[in-house]
Amino acid sequence: MKIKLIEDYEDKQKIARQLLEALPEWFGIEEARENYIKDSTDQLFFVALDENQATGFLCLKETSKDTLELSVMGVLKEYHRQGIGKELFLKAKRFASENGYSFLQVKTVQMGHYEEYDNTNRFYLGLGFKEFEVFPTLWGEWNPCQIYIMSLR
Template sequence: MIVQIHDKDEKRAISRKILESLKEWFEVDESREQYIAESADRIFFAAEENGEYVGFLCLKETGNATVELAVMGVLKPYHRGGIGRELVEKAKEAAKFLGYSFMQVKTVKMGVYEDYDRTNMFYIGCGFKEFEVFPDLWDEANPCQIYVMAL
């Protein structure tokens, strides 16, 4: 079940639990802590299974017509079970309801790291389309791929 979370402390606790369990993708402590801190002020959805939060997704406005899937994570035992897709669908519904026309997401360019290749395939499977690569937005070792979709 996907639920919207409004309590700031609960948002931080859920994002911390999940991001700290996914260090392959969120290994830089400062970045992980920034995602956790910023989650408190974001539109926040959580996936609940058997009374436990097992995934989450945060949205942030990046323009008057565009919202970004700023961060998401699903606990590893629940990967490839449809929870990520359910979170994205709920986020799309909410963004549309709030009047946004586009959703974007940033990740590491396909072909650089195997873990991120799976992430890229997930976003493509959810309906995102390649928009642009910024080779130096983050750093040379992590070229930034931006995907977009119309809502």
């Protein structure tokens, strides 16, 4: 497996669409999925490749001069639990540290609402993220937004 930074707009869009459409449990709301695809083209975009097949990707966006947000991430289900998400994250974390950022943040649905998102929460906690704040209605009352943070110092 190889992790690569993608800069081409069309490649980003193609990879994001392919992977997010294959993950309806997390990206089943078409409007939200289309926004992730569109937004990913302007963000730092890392892809995991097995041979030449994209198996996962991760995007970072700057939310302040000190903070990058892991804005979207997806790994094909058949590649889950093989370390791909962790490798993508470690590459992104290294990039953030080397470029002078102090924090990483990520938003997801709060633990205890959906099994798929409970697994996502455990993944982020396992990477070393810490709970920062919950916004109960940011995404609607059925999807309370959990924000996790990580210091890079």
